[in-house]
Amino acid sequence: xxxxxxxxxxxxxxxxxxxxxxxxxxxxxxxxxxxxxxxxxxxxxxxxxxxxxxxxxxxxxxxxxxxxxxxxxxxxxxxxxxxxxxxxxxxxxxxxxxxxxxxxxxxxxxxxxxxxxxxxxxxxxxxxxxxxxxxxxxxxxxxxxxxxxxxxxxxxxxxxxxxxxxxxxxxxxxxxxxxxxxxxxxxxxxxxxxxxxxxxxxxxxxxxxxxxxxxxxxxxxxxxxxxxxxxxxxxxxxxxxxxxxxxxxxxxxxxxxxx
Amino acid sequence: xxxxxxxxxxxxxxxxxxxxxxxxxxxxxxxxxxxxxxxxxxxxxxxxxxxxxxxxxxxxxxxxxxxxxxxxxxxxxxxxxxxxx
Numbered sequence: 001x002x003x004x005x006x007x008x009x010x011x012x013x014x015x016x017x018x019x020x021x022x023x024x025x026x027x028x029x030x031x032x033x034x035x036x037x038x039x040x041x042x043x044x045x046x047x048x049x050x051x052x053x054x055x056x057x058x059x060x061x062x063x064x065x066x067x068x069x070x071x072x073x074x075x076x077x078x079x080x081x082x083x084x085x086x087x088x089x090x091x092x093x094x095x096x097x098x099x100x101x102x103x104x105x106x107x108x109x110x111x112x113x114x115x116x117x118x119x120x121x122x123x124x125x126x127x128x129x130x131x132x133x134x135x136x137x138x139x140x141x142x143x144x145x146x147x148x149x150x151x152x153x154x155x156x157x158x159x160x161x162x163x164x165x166x167x168x169x170x171x172x173x174x175x176x177x178x179x180x181x182x183x184x185x186x187x188x189x190x191x192x193x194x195x196x197x198x199x200x201x202x203x204x205x206x207x208x209x210x211x212x213x214x215x216x217x218x219x220x221x222x223x224x225x226x227x228x229x230x231x232x233x234x235x236x237x238x239x240x241x242x243x244x245x246x247x248x249x250x251x252x253x254x255x256x257x258x259x
Numbered sequence: 260x261x262x263x264x265x266x267x268x269x270x271x272x273x274x275x276x277x278x279x280x281x282x283x284x285x286x287x288x289x290x291x292x293x294x295x296x297x298x299x300x301x302x303x304x305x306x307x308x309x310x311x312x313x314x315x316x317x318x319x320x321x322x323x324x325x326x327x328x329x330x331x332x333x334x335x336x337x338x339x340x341x342x343x344x
Contacts, residue, residue, distance in 0.1 A: 058295035066292045075296060078303045089310060097309070123302075154285035 001236065002229035003032055014233055020197060022227040032230040036197055038237070040114070040209035044189060045182045047118035047203065048125060053175060055122075056129035061159055063130075064137045071134075082127040091188030094120040099192055106204055112194035115203040120188050125178035132177055136170020137163060169252050176252070180245040184238065186211035210234050 003009045007028035017033025059079075063071025098119055103111030144166050148158040164171070194206020195216065214231050221228040266274065322328040332338075 055295055055299065058292050059299055062292040062296040066289060066296075070296075074300060078300055081307070082303060085306075093306065093309060126299075154281045156285040156288040157281060159288070 001233070003226070003233040007032075007226050007229060009230075014230075014237075018199065020230075022225075022230040024222050024225045024227045026222075026224050026226075028226040030226050032226070032233065034210070034213075034230070034234055034237070036199055037208055037210045037213050037234065039199060040193065040207040041183060041211070043114055043200065043207070044117045044121055044193065044209055045179055047114065048121035048182050049175065049179060051118060051122035052126050052129055052178060056126050056174070056178075057133055057164075057171065059126075059130045060133035060137055061163075064134050065155065065159060065163065076131075076134075079127045079130050082123075083131070087124065087185060087188040088191075090120055090124050091191035094188065094192040102204070108204055110194065110206065112192055112206045113204045114193070114200050114207055117189045117193040117209070118203070120192055121182045121185060124185060124188060125182050128181055129174045129178040132174030133167070133171045136167040136174065139170065140166045169255060172252050173249050176245050176248050180242055183241055183245070184211060186215040190215055210238055214238075 003014065004011060009032050014032055014034055015038065016035050017031065018035045019031040019033040020036065021031045022028075023030040059075060063075045094116060098116050099111035101111065102108070102113060102116055140163055144162050145158060148162040153161065189209060190212035193209060193212055195208050195212055196206040197208055198205070200207040214234050217227070218231050221231055323330040
């Protein structure tokens with residue numbers, strides 16, 4: 001809050017200006033436009049969701065409906081392994097495998113990009129969305145499924161006309177949980193995003209995001225200075241976004257109870 | 260529908276066509292689910308093998324004990340004690 005109270009920056013400057021030049025002094029006078037970081041966070045998370053959701057839902061449906069045996073014996077333990085892998089390992093594998101691959105495939109001078117960050121994030125949120133969605137699908141009343149089969153539906157018709165709509169609120173909760181994890185992830189993303197302070201013109205351009213900026217700059221910012229306060233403002237923004245995600249999950253749950 | 264009425268040849272063809280389409284899309288969807296889940300398991304195996312193989316290749320027992328090794332990062336009594344607490 002010091003950015004806005006002591007250093008007299010406006011909230012609109014912080015949210016919408018791309019000029020990030022805070023001074024590392026207690027006097028202030030710099031500019032704290034975090035738009036590039038905010039856009040970087042939003043873009044990487046959005047692309048990660050676009051990549052992760054189809055795979056996660058397909059896996060959740062497979063392990064609950066298509067082959068529950070394989071699902072229980074192989075896929076579920078595998079998903080649990082994915083949950084337990086530390087984020088630095090994801091980031092490191094992304095850095096040594098994915099970044100050179102993107103560089104080679106797209107013939108770029110660098111592979112660190114929004115796409116690399118989004119792919120790493122999508123692998124990280126995949127287990128969260130998969131396991132919560134699978135639980136939501138499992139909790140659908142068996143009578144709905146039997147009713148659909150009784151009316152002559154094929155398995156696929158039952159899945160997309162009965163099962164998915166019935167489990168939709170649980171699936172939405174899973175997606176919001178995945179999004180919350182993606183938004184708060186710092187280490188793995190900072191290793192592959194390129195940390196360039198510029199709006200990306202394409203998915204193959206490097207940029208920066210809120211968490212990476214906080215993680216990389218907080219150690220060098222003077223306590224009580226404008227730079228430090230600006231980083232705290234970023235942390236506050238992340239906190240507010242996380243609260244929003246939790247609120248959305250509660251709203252979805254409340255709607256589910258009503259139904 | 261009147262239970263006594265029988266379907267005309269055109270109607271029968273239409274019903275059988277839509278049944279065939281439904282079965283085709285069902286098979287296709289099942290195949291897609293198998294492929295996606297198989298790809299996930301393969302990804303996990305590749306990921307794990309990459310990390311494990313990389314670790315085994317670079318592993319020397321001395322890294323736990325030499326000064327520039329990693330032993331002090333997790334064998335320090337203080338860290339172990341703190342984490343237990």
